[in-house]
């Protein structure tokens with residue numbers, strides 16, 4: 001082996017930068033990663049535990065999203081309420097009103113210790129009664145490296161089945177919740193189901209329990225959400241991720257994503273890993289403004305939306321789209337032909353509107 | 359996104375500013391719109407933080423909730439909003455026109471105009487719906503048992519907001535509109551549809567300030583921050599910028615809470631004024647942006663069918679006014695199945711109507727329909743007079759036209775043509791569609807149609823018409839027509855044997871046929887199901903069957 005790093009873990013630590021603690025991936029990030037499996041940049045940085053927000057800041061393109069204190073404290077207060085009194089409310093929502101549940105202590109040192117503790121608790125949960133795991137820690141393999149995930153709760157039913165519990169603070173209003181938010185929660189929960197499957201396949205139910213405030217109150221209510229579809233999609237997308245080792249191997253040895261590195265060096269490092277920017281990145285990835293600027297510099301059609309590509313065939317830059325639209329040479333490319341028609345029709349209509357001959 | 363739209367966005371990038379996506383205005387902009395910019399507290403569904411509202415851009419009414427978690431203060435906000443909105447609504451309620459009787463209904467009155475509400479974006483529009491939901495069941499001071507009574511007008515406000523938000527689901531309606539939706543309907547920017555949801559960025563592309571191009575103006579709106587770290591163009595809501603929340607709003611609310619619990623009236627006033635100033639600083643840029651958008655839209659000429667659709671909005675407004683006057687209970691939390699199905703059907707009709715009307719009003723929209731094969735424009739080569747068989751032969755002229763468009767039509771597909779001055783469209787049917795003679799074979803985009811008439815002769819049934827799903831033609835329209843279409847006119851020519859003057863085009867005329875109908879069932883400007891006046895039995899599922907909904911239960915931590 002020519003490399004000086006003997007394990008992937010060492011290599012990832014070097015990429016992160018000396019003395020930088022890894023930033024754990026959460027289910028939200030993993031779901032976002034699964035949503036854009038073509039992006040090696042994100043896959044590598046996430047696997048290495050790079051703080052992408054700090055990198056974006058250091059690149060001079062800070063992300064715009066953050067969490068409001070108000071939303072944060074509301075979320076916490078609501079979760080506390082659901083879990084108060086030995087999770088009495090949660091049991092009611094699980095259809096076991098009045099039942100008592102075991103709530104094992106899952107504290108342990110380090111993520112490995114906590115996952116081991118969770119596995120043990122799952123294994124030891126007695127049949128015939130309820131066991132509720134409050135913030136268990138689960139591990140999944142993603143592109144050849146381990147990611148730790150922390151669901152809000154996992155319930156072990158008397159029949160031994162496991163249910164992922166996702167507690168959100170957006171309301172279920174008159175029996176319906178914001179479809180986008182429910183979708184995001186379902187994608188996250190699917191990641192947890194996936195992680196439970198790694199503990200023991202088939203024990204976790206594919207219907208998760210989504211707990212939300214009812215209407216405008218602070219009273220918890222719940223809906224069972226079937227995440228089979230999200231599960232299949234996430235599984236497939238994660239399988240499509242290029243192995244992290246491979247991505248890392250394609251990079252020069254000295255590359256580092258240390259936010260403390262000088263900006264030109266950091267920029268070069270980030271740009272050395274291929275990305276797949278689409279406007280959706282703006283709501284899901286801290287590096288979006290940087291990647292967008294790059295995509296725009298490259299005049300990429302994708303900067304306007306990924307869906308466009310199917311219509312445009314080989315035309316990947318906006319300049320080529322414009323050139324095709326006013327070209328005249330015979331062509332066998334249906335995209336070029338359609339663009340010419342579009343351009344001619346558009347010009348004709350605009351001329352008609354400004355009073356010229358139709 | 360359609361190819362036409364992709365092309366427009368590519369042009370906008372090259373031009374450094376937005377390009378037209380419409381040549382006329384497809385929605386009504388009222389003379390005195392009521393602009394409403396709401397803000398909410400992050401994470402709290404029903405806890406508004408404040409709003410700017412009014413019909414005078416120079417003097418908005420500012421409403422601020424100094425502690426959004428306090429029920430009394432929230433209720434005061436609702437009362438303030440009702441005081442700002444309801445007088446505007448009332449001003450339109452009594453000015454009516456009389457619609458003459460028809461054979462289906464008696465004479466009926468309709469409000470001569472209706473108030474229009476404009477909000478910054480679709481999230482704000484949804485928030486109007488939420489405000490409506492959270493206020494329409496509130497119990498008022500008239501109810502002696504109400505634990506937390508609100509002033510009488512508040513539930514009324516809730517019912518109007520609910521009605522407006524519901525009406526906004528009808529395609530083409532203009533009672534309640536989101537500025538981002540209006541602007542993206544009329545301009546194509548050089549950014550993605552998702553980025554267009556930011557009102558400041560969208561305006562940056564459409565009307566960049568001096569010295570900036572669209573891209574830089576949009577970037578400044580999205581990410582530009584002042585020396586205080588706050589965004590120059592705060593999000594148009596209803597959620598506020600987290601940095602604003604964490605850095606300035608939260609401490610200000612804490613100061614207010616502290617002064618209040620200490621019972622210190624003076625410091626409380628100061629703290630409240632602080633919160634007001636902060637919330638206003640987040641609202642004002644959006645307020646100005648919405649009015650900026652109003653100006654831009656006003657500069658476009660109104661589409662010919664906008665008035666007709668606005669009349670439906672007036673019916674909708676009148677119908678709700680009548681339901682309130684008749685003392686009907688508030689709208690239910692959920693529609694029953696019949697009402698829901700009727701609404702859906704009504705919206706589908708409205709969608710089809712809008713689809714046709716926008717194309718008829720705007721050559722740029724028609725161009726997109728032509729590109730999609732749903733319409734074709736061509737030059738009449740020849741007209742052959744024929745007549746129908748039977749005792750009273752009617753004119754059925756055959757038109758041969760050449761067109762660069764490839765309509766997605768089989769023989770006998772119905773086609774429609776707008777006749778100047780006529781009430782309804784002229785009907786026709788497609789007889790045949792063939793490559794025009796004398797066109798070099800390689801013009802096509804690699805599909806069968808381009809190979810000339812012989813290629814289409816594979817089967818007798820398909821002899822005249824290429825497959826409807828065939829590839830788009832690849833002609834340069836400038837270089838001559840590609841398709842020859844034969845169309846038989848079947849209507850709009852009067853009742854005699856000789857077609858009415860001007861109803862049959864002549865050789866050399868340029869004509870446009872659409873494959874979609876121009877009028878939708880229901881005829882022009884009848885009240886829709888949801889707006890059926892109570893004088894005429896009210897909407898289906900009449901009020902006799904409606905059981906008033908119970909108010910929401912109040913608990914200590916409610917955000918109602």
Ligand code: SF4
Pocket residue numbers: 036039040041042275276277278281285286287288289291
């Ligand atoms: S923003 Fe950049 S790094 Fe993040 S997912 Fe998109 S392309 Fe990948």
